[in-house]
Amino acid sequence: xxxxxxxxxxxxxxxxxxxxxxxxxxxxxxxxxxxxxxxxxxxxxxxxxxxxxxxxxxxxxxxxxxxxxxxxxxxxxxxxxxxxxxxxxxxxxxxxxxxxxxxxxxxxxxxxxxxxxxxxxxxxxxxxxxxxxxxxxxxxxxxxxxxxxxxxxxxxxxxxxxxxxxxxxxxxx
Amino acid sequence: xxxxxxxxxxxxxxxxxxxxxxxxxxxxxxxxxxxxxxxxxxxxxxxxxxxxxxxxxxxxxxxxxxxxxxxxxxxxxxxxxxxxxxxxxxxxxxxxxxxxxxxxxxxxxxxxxxxxxxxxxxxxxxxxxxxxxxxxxxxxxxxxxxxxxxxxxxxxxxxxxxxxxxxxxxxxxxxxxxxxxxxxxxxxxxxxxxxxxxxxxxxxxxxxxxxxxxxxxxxxxxxxxxxxxxxxxxxxxxxxxxxxxxxxxxxxxxxxxxxxxxxxxxxxxxxxxxxxxxxxxxxxxxxxxxx
Ligand SMILES: Cc1cc2nc3c(=O)[nH]c(=O)nc-3n(C[C@H](O)[C@H](O)[C@H](O)COP(=O)(O)OP(=O)(O)OC[C@H]3O[C@@H](n4cnc5c(N)ncnc54)[C@H](O)[C@@H]3O)c2cc1C
Ligand code: FES
Ligand code: FES
Numbered sequence: 001x002x003x004x005x006x007x008x009x010x011x012x013x014x015x016x017x018x019x020x021x022x023x024x025x026x027x028x029x030x031x032x033x034x035x036x037x038x039x040x041x042x043x044x045x046x047x048x049x050x051x052x053x054x055x056x057x058x059x060x061x062x063x064x065x066x067x068x069x070x071x072x073x074x075x076x077x078x079x080x081x082x083x084x085x086x087x088x089x090x091x092x093x094x095x096x097x098x099x100x101x102x103x104x105x106x107x108x109x110x111x112x113x114x115x116x117x118x119x120x121x122x123x124x125x126x127x128x129x130x131x132x133x134x135x136x137x138x139x140x141x142x143x144x145x146x147x148x149x150x151x152x153x154x155x156x157x158x159x160x161x162x163x164x165x166x167x168x169x170x171x172x173x
Numbered sequence: 174x175x176x177x178x179x180x181x182x183x184x185x186x187x188x189x190x191x192x193x194x195x196x197x198x199x200x201x202x203x204x205x206x207x208x209x210x211x212x213x214x215x216x217x218x219x220x221x222x223x224x225x226x227x228x229x230x231x232x233x234x235x236x237x238x239x240x241x242x243x244x245x246x247x248x249x250x251x252x253x254x255x256x257x258x259x260x261x262x263x264x265x266x267x268x269x270x271x272x273x274x275x276x277x278x279x280x281x282x283x284x285x286x287x288x289x290x291x292x293x294x295x296x297x298x299x300x301x302x303x304x305x306x307x308x309x310x311x312x313x314x315x316x317x318x319x320x321x322x323x324x325x326x327x328x329x330x331x332x333x334x335x336x337x338x339x340x341x342x343x344x345x346x347x348x349x350x351x352x353x354x355x356x357x358x359x360x361x362x363x364x365x366x367x368x369x370x371x372x373x374x375x376x377x378x379x380x381x382x383x384x385x386x387x388x389x390x391x392x393x394x395x396x397x398x399x400x401x402x403x404x405x406x407x408x409x410x411x412x413x414x415x416x417x418x419x420x421x422x423x424x425x426x427x428x429x430x431x432x433x434x435x436x437x438x439x440x441x442x443x444x445x446x447x448x449x450x451x452x453x454x455x456x457x458x459x460x461x462x463x464x
Contacts, residue, residue, distance in 0.1 A: 001178040021181035021224070022214075043174050045212050046364075048278065057281040063211045067181045068204075068226060111277065132363040133276025 006070040010035065011079030019066045025059075026050045028066035029076060037077035037106045041135070048134030051107035052076050058114035060133070077106035080113065088158070089113060089151040098147035100138035108134050112148045120156055124149070176214035183226040187233070187339070191314040193225055194337045201225050203339060205248055205287035208279050233286075233341060236260070242347055243267075247286025247310075247340040251275070254285060264345065265459055266305060266354025266374050270297045273356070276364035286340040289325070292332045292396060295366040299326045299397035301356060302343065303389030304372035310342035311335070319344070326396045352376035353459030357451040358391075359444050361435060367392040368435040369444035371400075371424065373452040375407065377460045383407045388420070388452075392435070393428035393445045400424035403449060412457045421449040 007016045010033060017032040029035045029052070041049030043062050050061040053075040061074075080087035089109045092098065099105045108131060115122060115130035122130060127148045128141070136144060181204075184190040194201055202221035204210055205228075213219040227233060233248040236257045243264060245254060254260055255271035274280055274288075274297050288298045289309060302309070302322035309320050311334050325333045334340060348354065358370035375386035386407035388400040403424040410416045430441035 001180055004181065021179055022176045024211075043215065045208060045279075048276070051278060058278050059282055060278050063208055063278075063282075065181065065204075065207070065211070065224075067183075068207070068228070070183075115277070129363075130277055133278045 004067050004070070006066055008066075008069045008071075009073045011075055017066070021065060021067050023066040024062055025052070025054070025064040025066050025069050025074070026061040028069070029061060029074070032066075035076050035078050039103055039106055041103060041107075046135065047104070047107070048111060048131075049104050049107040051110045051134065053110060053114055058111050075110070075113075077109060080109065087113070087151075088154040089116075089147070092147040092150035092154070093144070096143050096147040096150055098139065098144045104134060104136040104138075108136065108144055112151070115148070116152055116155060121152060122148070174215035176211075177217055177220045179214075179221055180223045181226065182223065183229055185229050187230050187312075187341070188314075190225055190227060190230060190339060191312065191337075193223075194339065195314040197223050198337050201336070203227055203287075203290070205284045205290075206250065206282040207287075208275070208283040209287060209291040209293065227339065238263075238347065240347070243345045245285055245343045245345070247289075247342060248284050249286075251280040251283050251285070251288075252277075255280065263348060264354070266301055266356055266372055266456075267345065269354075269356035270301045270358075270372065273297065273358050275366075279364070285343050289343065290332060290334055290340050292326055292330050293366070294329050294394065294396050295370075295392040296397070297356070297358065297367065297370060297372075297391055298343075300370060300372040300389035300391035302345070303397055303399045304387040305345045305354065305374045305389075306387050307343060307345040309334075309340055310344065311338040312341045313338045317341075323399055326398070329395045331396070348374070349376055351378075351460050353456040353461070355452045355455035355459060357448040357455070359448060369393050369428075369430075369441055369448050371445065371448035371452040373449070373456040375453075375456050375460060377412070377457075381411065383410050383412055383416075383457075386420075388424055388449060390424060390428060390445055390449070393430040393441050395429065395431075398427070400427050400449070402427050407453075412453075414454075417450050417453040417457075420453060421446040424449040 003018045039049040041047035045063045200222040204224040204226045233246040235246045251274045354374040358367045370391040372389040378384040388403045403420040406420040425442045425446035428445045
């Protein structure tokens with residue numbers, strides 16, 4: 001089996017690596033690129049801890065091959081902070097105590113960026129549905145939902161505001 | 174979990190993909206969304222030598238309606254189908270089912286072609302296509318054939334598709350006036366496969382009786398199947414609660430559930446009846462003009 005060369009734009013930066021076709025995107029990000037914010041929780045496509053934005057759509061990066069991402073754009077949790085300022089979702093998870101152990105948090109936040117990009121004003125039910133592919137064993141979800149609501153309100157207020165934030169919230173370009 | 178070794182190609186055009194599937198018959202596997210195949214590869218329940226990624230093939234994600242039918246490209250995602258304007262306007266059975274598959278990430282990437290080719294007995298699309306009397310277009314380097322859904326799903330993870338074929342399109346007849354469809358599914362928890370699910374597509378005659386009915390069940394047999402006894406009960410009948418209950422009982426009696434983590438056999442049978450009942454009520458209401 002031959003290794004293949006992949007080029008991926010990760011958080012706006014061009015990155016490349018030689019990989020075996022069987023390498024998972026989650027491991028490319030963590031092991032080859034050192035971006036360990038993307039967590040691997042279950043490895044069976046259920047928990048969502050590994051969620052990233054892959055070509056504009058949220059994806060479980062343990063369920064994507066690195067070679068599938070050749071030529072793609074990927075946004076990980078490390079790509080949200082801008083100039084030392086936390087993304088409104090990151091700040092809201094802090095403010096609302098939306099985490100305890102923090103293991104699910106990167107995936108929760110990445111899925112939530114995608115959700116708010118699709119639906120800037122979700123109801124509580126829509127938020128719960130939106131994060132139904134992300135499991136949290138600690139919080140009981142209540143504060144996670146509150147955090148997403150806080151960030152949604154803030155992003156709407158910042159409003160039509162900074163196009164840049166909207167684009168990050170939408171998971172890339 | 175790490176899959177066994179394989180090679181990977183992403184051909185630029187359909188003809189290339191079909192040629193590769195023919196040259197590497199039995200060794201190559203199609204990769205679409207990957208949301209069923211990658212978990213299998215990681216568990217090493219599948220060990221193909223080559224994955225053929227169909228992501229770059231043009232037009233395979235199109236959804237178009239002709240005078241007779243809706244044609245859904247094999248690579249159309251669950252989400253794209255759920256959000257499609259034509260599906261929303263005229264195919265409530267498909268819309269119901271698409272919105273309830275797995276979780277948002279699964280719907281973002283999982284495809285109708287992948288779901289049908291994989292043929293998990295608990296998958297939602299097979300039951301839907303059986304109820305709607307849809308068909309599946311299988312294409313190889315040597316030609317194309319169209320297989321009715323009722324002859325496509327053969328057994329657990331087994332379909333009529335050949336290893337050299339690609340599922341290029343799924344076709345669903347265009348519902349006429351006074352028709353309605355609905356999908357009812359019960360799951361243990363958010364984002365899960367069905368414990369039992371029922372798909373119904375029916376039409377009413379001018380006198381208000383049921384002219385034709387299709388009923389497909391998921392998760393309560395070794396594969397999705399047509400509840401033909403329920404269909405026979407419904408055909409020509411007056412759509413009353415009493416008739417729905419008789420049809421639901423007939424559907425449950427035809428089911429062959431296996432006990433597993435989703436529940437024991439009698440519970441699954443009861444849920445098969447209940448889902449059939451709910452889908453029938455909603456389908457008839459829709460045929461009468463409700464949304
Ligand atoms: C957490 C989770 C929850 C899920 N919940 C549900 C659910 O509730 N209901 C449900 O129905 N499904 C569910 N699924 C399965 C999901 O819908 C899959 O996406 C789908 O079954 C397979 O589609 P895919 O595009 O991902 O196919 P892949 O995983 O890429 O392929 C699956 C199989 O089909 C073959 N194949 C793929 N495309 C083609 C083609 N065009 N022609 C020929 N062969 C092809 C592949 O070779 C492979 O054998 C769930 C999956 C996960 C991970
Ligand atoms: S690690 Fe990917 S879904 Fe759990
Ligand atoms: S905070 Fe521990 S899993 Fe969510």
